[in-house]
Amino acid sequence: MDELMDRRLRNQEQALRAAMSVFAQASNRLGSLGSSVGWLGPASLAYDLAISSLRVELRAAENHLGEALHDTINALSAGENSAELGCG
Amino acid sequence: MADELIVSGGGSTAVATAELFEQSGQLQRMIDELGECLAQLAVIDRGLDRAELRGWNAKYSAFSAEARIDDAIGALQLAILTAYSLRAALAASAEAYGGVERTLQQLNQALAAKFAYVLGFLFPGLALLFSPALASTALSAAAAYAVMPEDGRETMHRWLADQNDILTNPQLVMLVRLGVMSADDFGGGLARVNPQLVELLGDEGLGLLGLTTSAGLLAGVVAPFGALAETPVRVSRVSTRSDRAPATTFEERVRRIPQGTSQIKIDRFHTEGQPDRFEIYVGGTRDMGLVARKEPWDMTSNVQGLSMGDAGSYRAVEEAMRLAGIDPDSPVQFVGHSQGGLVAAALAGSGDYNARGLLTVGGVVSQGLVPEGVPWLAVEHTDDLVPALGGNRTAPDAVLVRRRAFAGETVPNDSLLPAHELTRYRDTAAMLDDSRDGRSGELLNRLNELGGNAEAVTTTRYHARRQADD
Numbered sequence: 001m002d003e004l005m006d007r008r009l010r011n012q013e014q015a016l017r018a019a020m021s022v023f024a025q026a027s028n029r030l031g032s033l034g035s036s037v038g039w040l041g042p043a044s045l046a047y048d049l050a051i052s053s054l055r056v057e058l059r060a061a062e063n064h065l066g067e068a069l070h071d072t073i074n075a076l077s078a079g080e081n082s083a084e085l086g087c088g
Numbered sequence: 089m090a091d092e093l094i095v096s097g098g099g100s101t102a103v104a105t106a107e108l109f110e111q112s113g114q115l116q117r118m119i120d121e122l123g124e125c126l127a128q129l130a131v132i133d134r135g136l137d138r139a140e141l142r143g144w145n146a147k148y149s150a151f152s153a154e155a156r157i158d159d160a161i162g163a164l165q166l167a168i169l170t171a172y173s174l175r176a177a178l179a180a181s182a183e184a185y186g187g188v189e190r191t192l193q194q195l196n197q198a199l200a201a202k203f204a205y206v207l208g209f210l211f212p213g214l215a216l217l218f219s220p221a222l223a224s225t226a227l228s229a230a231a232a233y234a235v236m237p238e239d240g241r242e243t244m245h246r247w248l249a250d251q252n253d254i255l256t257n258p259q260l261v262m263l264v265r266l267g268v269m270s271a272d273d274f275g276g277g278l279a280r281v282n283p284q285l286v287e288l289l290g291d292e293g294l295g296l297l298g299l300t301t302s303a304g305l306l307a308g309v310v311a312p313f314g315a316l317a318e319t320p321v322r323v324s325r326v327s328t329r330s331d332r333a334p335a336t337t338f339e340e341r342v343r344r345i346p347q348g349t350s351q352i353k354i355d356r357f358h359t360e361g362q363p364d365r366f367e368i369y370v371g372g373t374r375d376m377g378l379v380a381r382k383e384p385w386d387m388t389s390n391v392q393g394l395s396m397g398d399a400g401s402y403r404a405v406e407e408a409m410r411l412a413g414i415d416p417d418s419p420v421q422f423v424g425h426s427q428g429g430l431v432a433a434a435l436a437g438s439g440d441y442n443a444r445g446l447l448t449v450g451g452v453v454s455q456g457l458v459p460e461g462v463p464w465l466a467v468e469h470t471d472d473l474v475p476a477l478g479g480n481r482t483a484p485d486a487v488l489v490r491r492r493a494f495a496g497e498t499v500p501n502d503s504l505l506p507a508h509e510l511t512r513y514r515d516t517a518a519m520l521d522d523s524r525d526g527r528s529g530e531l532l533n534r535l536n537e538l539g540g541n542a543e544a545v546t547t548t549r550y551h552a553r554r555q556a557d558d
Contacts, residue, residue, distance in 0.1 A: 002144070004144075005140075005141075005144040005146060005150075008135060008136050008140075009136070009150065011135060012132055012135055012136060012153070015128060015131065015132045015135070016132060016157075018128060019125050019128040019129055019132065022121055022124050022125045022128065023121070023122070023125045023164075025121050026117075026118045026121035026122045026125065029114045029115075029117060029118040029121075030118070032110070032111065032114050033111055033114060033115070033174075034111075043181075047174070047177065050170060050173060050174050050177075051174065053170055054167055054170040054171055054174065057163055057166045057167035057170055058163075058167050060159075060163040061160050061163035061164045061167055064156045064157075064159040064160035064163055065156075065160045067152075067153075067156040068153045068154075068156035068157045068160060069153075071149040071150070071152040071153035071156060072149075072150070072153040074147070074149035075146060075147050075149040075150035075153060
């Protein structure tokens with residue numbers, strides 16, 4: 001049973017790393033966005049606000065992904081420790 | 089402002105800065121990547137569920153990981169929605185700008201056509217009033233220019249260059265464009281043709297009358313006086329070298345347009361086992377004289393080319409292509425500046441060649457010469473008077489890139505029409521290369537396909553001369 005869970009958690013770790021790599025690509029594109037596209041007055045402010053909001057949402061997603069990976073690794077190492085101690 | 093590129097066409101009705109289109113492209117790629125990330129997280133989420141974890145007596149961190157994955161999915165969904173909204177705002181802005189621009193252009197053209205018709209209608213009366221003064225002034229000026237020694241013409245060009253502030257004004261450029269488009273309406277008024285019929289046959293209607301017929305009429309009227317009359321041309325090879333790689337950017341292509349004695353340059357791309365491909369570069373007008381002399385890149389070729397007549401420069405490029413071994417099946421693409429743009433567009437649209445692409449900068453490209461189905465990118469400065477002589481463009485598939493060369497800058501007066509200079513267009517082409525705009529980027533990829541796998545590149549220059557006095 002432990003072995004199966006261990007395998008699934010390892011798969012999850014790999015899949016999370018792959019998803020985070022795609023996410024990083026998407027996130028990097030944020031740097032090239034800004035109100036230099038010719039917006040004037042309130043439109044410029046609204047556009048900048050929407051970009052700020054996108055930045056916050058992406059940062060939240062990044063944090064959640066990081067935590068998910070961290071917890072997966074923790075779960076794995078906890079399992080390994082239990083196995084080493086013979087209590088799994 | 090001077091560094092702003094306005095992109096339109098390419099089969100789309102949107103008009104905006106290259107920067108806006110670039111951001112729109114970045115947002116689309118971001119949406120795609122976030123969507124891919126979301127799909128991967130959904131798969132991960134299905135891989136392990138809480139019931140299984142409970143059954144396995146898993147540690148708290150395993151449950152926590154599942155909860156964080158759910159949070160990430162929620163945050164990603166929100167981010168995708170925001171990115172969609174931003175992209176939609178950019179698209180709506182570009183569409184709205186394009187709509188306003190088209191409406192204003194149609195309105196201006198309709199007003200200019202009516203004004204020109206009335207002017208033409210009244211012209212006989214006005215001519216009676218002013219003709220003695222106008223005729224004597226025009227004849228004196230024409231005679232003076234014709235007999236003027238070279239240094240006298242230089243002086244006149246310098247005087248005109250001093251007026252660059254006016255000649256390089258985008259409003260004047262727009263007026264000239266409208267004037268060119270309304271020449272047929274002026275003729276209709278002069279001939280007392282029913283205004284509805286003129287409108288039906290003209291640019292605003294069926295397009296049977298327009299710039300082409302006006303230019304043809306002009307050539308026909310002045311031909312008896314020895315002006316704008318065509319001659320045979322002779323073409324000879326000037327040099328050949330085989331150490332260059334194909335051009336891969338817009339800037340490189342503009343840099344290769346010949347400026348010196350030779351008017352034509354042909355790059356031949358050779359790959360073993362494949363037919364040779366060719367990129368043809370055509371230079372701009374060399375001689376501003378109204379009477380054909382030795383130089384085929386003159387006003388005679390300009391007017392004949394606009395009227396879809398037998399322009400000397402067109403025949404010269406045809407001959408150079410024949411000398412280069414180009415046949416109707418050889419894949420070719422054209423690059424031209426000013427009159428070179430006119431010739432390049434006419435050749436690409438002639439149906440006589442296997443045209444794969446076209447790049448024109450500051451080209452006087454008449455409506456009737458627009459090549460259909462050939463990928464075409466045209467670069468124009470909004471303060472360059474010369475492209476305005478080609479009238480309005482009606483090729484929705486062509487990508488048009490506009491830029492004001494002297495926005496917020498003092499216009500230099502050391503040369504005539506500096507916004508038309510090839511070096512200025514080179515700067516604009518370099519900016520376009522840097523802009524990573526989707527539409528122009530796609531077109532550049534298509535232009536680069538021709539020489540993509542070339543094993544050898546041979547560049548040959550050609551020089552053409554008229555045989556008027558031979």
